[in-house]
Amino acid sequence: MSTPGRGLHGHVLDTLGPAITAGAYPPGSVLRTDELAQRFEVSRSVMREAVRVLESMHLVESRRRVGVTVLPKAAWNVYDPQVIRWRLAGADRPHQLRSLTVLRSAIEPVAAGLAARHATPEQCSQLTERALGMVENSRGHRLEQYLFHDVAFHRIVLTASGNEMFARLGDVVAEVLTGRTHHEVMFADPDPAAVTLHVELAAAIREGDAARAEALTREITAGALQELDILAP
Amino acid sequence: MSTPGRGLHGHVLDTLGPAITAGAYPPGSVLRTDELAQRFEVSRSVMREAVRVLESMHLVESRRRVGVTVLPKAAWNVYDPQVIRWRLAGADRPHQLRSLTVLRSAIEPVAAGLAARHATPEQCSQLTERALGMVENSRGHRLEQYLFHDVAFHRIVLTASGNEMFARLGDVVAEVLTGRTHHEVMFADPDPAAVTLHVELAAAIREGDAARAEALTREITAGALQELDILAP
DNA sequence: GTGACAAATAAGTCTGACTTTTTGGCTCGG
DNA sequence: CCGAGCCAAAAAGTCAGACTTATTTGTCAC
Structure with missing residues (x-):
């Protein structure tokens, strides 16, 4: 990577x-x-x-x-991907992970709203494909495959927003999601509610429902924040 | 700078x-x-x-x-302040300015909400001070002084959020606000409604009203976006 | 066609000598 | 005693030239 x-x-x-x-x-x-x-x-x-x-x-x-x-x-240029990786590899990884998750929770809902307006048909089908992949790997400890589709899903949303600043955060989101799966404790299968939200989000974007896409993404990122609070209150 | x-x-x-x-x-x-x-x-x-x-x-x-x-x-590392400056100085300045304004509209409301929870008393008083400065310079073509207080105001909000990723966007916001005043057409005095919103925002943060702070900031950034649409539809 | 080998090319590395700027101390005069 | 100004040391900055290494491309035999 x-x-x-x-x-x-x-x-x-x-x-x-x-x-x-x-x-x-x-x-x-x-x-x-x-x-x-x-x-x-x-x-x-x-x-x-x-x-x-x-x-x-x-x-x-x-x-x-x-x-x-x-x-x-x-x-420091804390947005430099290299700096982010260095810090994630170091001691204040938890603090860093929290900062980045808060950043996600601000960016992604707006990006999803824009994606609902600007996504191409091809991006929409890729999105549903990834959501399907998440559903298929949401059971039976297939965390690695689930992660793969999850990362791809969020990358597509950010790209489809049409805003280059948002698009470039794909790497950051990938780091956060990967970090959560690999380094934090995640024995259990992913939360079924989260999986459903992703499926619904894909649908909302496909249908061009910006408000719903934004709201759904807020729920997703709120879940991610809550997860952090449980692990490190 | x-x-x-x-x-x-x-x-x-x-x-x-x-x-x-x-x-x-x-x-x-x-x-x-x-x-x-x-x-x-x-x-x-x-x-x-x-x-x-x-x-x-x-x-x-x-x-x-x-x-x-x-x-x-x-x-490209589009978050690198140096790269941002280079691009703002170049031909696709309008496009760049729009991307950054959209970024602002995603970040600042969340940052303001966090600021309402975490701002120190000192930051709160600085905030009201800046808001007052904006009011005082909102009439009589004192654009330069108004800009100075406006930039400082938003910087404080971003810093007070307590999130380092948000705090580092202070420079970006400064560039956007400065760019708007200097290079776009701004003969007229600033919109009185915007000035009022800043005063109310300072109050909301001081009172710890996160939801109101977030909503007010959404209005402010929505105004900034609308301004861009008028200038370059 | 394909495989291996050879030559050309541009980045990568090292070394040593030299220049420039800045700082900290020292002297001298008030 | 203190400030202005000067001097010397220190470390980065710059340059030139020789050499190394990886990669590509082309060629030739099979």
Whole structure:
């Protein structure tokens, strides 16, 4: 799913990125390029490229005569998929998962409403297909297959909204759903009520009923939030 | 407001970034690092750093023996503030402004609801202060001062929501509001109804009335959307 | 046609020397 | 005692050149 370090600078990022986002270096900490290059056993050119990328994510700031300063959390580009992955892999995963779920609950209902207006016939049929897939895998501990269809379903809704900002949140939703299935406790089969809501949502979008699509999605995301509250009150 | 190119690689980005996001190089176009380095009269090291940054924004992809390939719009990190600025400065500014306004209309109502629950007394007083500032500057073509308070107001709401993902959209909202005032036609004073809504919203948050705060914000963002429809139907 | 092998190509990497900016301290004069 | 201004050190920034490596493409034999 993610893109593991391509090239040497990528490997450096795979180590430094998670370390910084995990808070291993408190804000204001100063790193030196040469020292980092030695530590990771790469040339300064490679280390400089890595620092530039971290800088573009606003994780660090490089200043002459000072060094590479770690920036406070408030400055980070928290929408960068790479940063999201790093943070989800770290210690504050639960906190991160909650933030993203709240984001979902704001975005997806509006996206569903727009999808009901703009979805193409092809997108509608794909949607019903995925909903069917969810129904078929909702029993008998077929969590992996269920997840697959669930992710695809939400991706289609976001894309069908016609808004590029919404569409790009497909990866975020995928991370949240995947995280919920894999890392949180989910022994039991998915909630039957949720499955029904997805089927109804597909229908609402197909019929162009924007208000109903929005309301149904609010119920779905409300369920996701409630789930979090049960697990980590 | 933005951060103009620090260092040589920054200057290169200030030219290449807008060019790519403006579509000057169609998706799939191949650039060569050496050629770019010559064109911008910088060393390859500097150009490589610039390419790494563009790569981290998913604007381009660098592959051996092939070159630097421009990626399709669908791959771009459209939430990267830098990318947003580049696109707002380019030709599809209207389209971009609409996408962001729709995003606002999804996020801000939920954020306002959360703010009503979580805002500190200090944030509440700041909010009323800003609302007052908006009222005072709502007449007599004091657009610049009005904008200043408007931006601050929405920033506080997003921050007070307590959700870091929402808080980071403060910059986006600032860009949208600023863009509306500066580049779109706004000879007239701001809509008095909008001003009233902001005052009421500050009150609702202060009183902890989440439902009312959310509803009022929906009215505000609906107004912003309507404004766009009038200007570019 | 297909398989393997060889050549060309552009990114990737490393090294060392040099430049530029910033900061912190030091001196000197008030 | 304190401030202005100057100097030196430190670290990032820049450049040039040589070398490595992966990938593609083309060719040739089978």
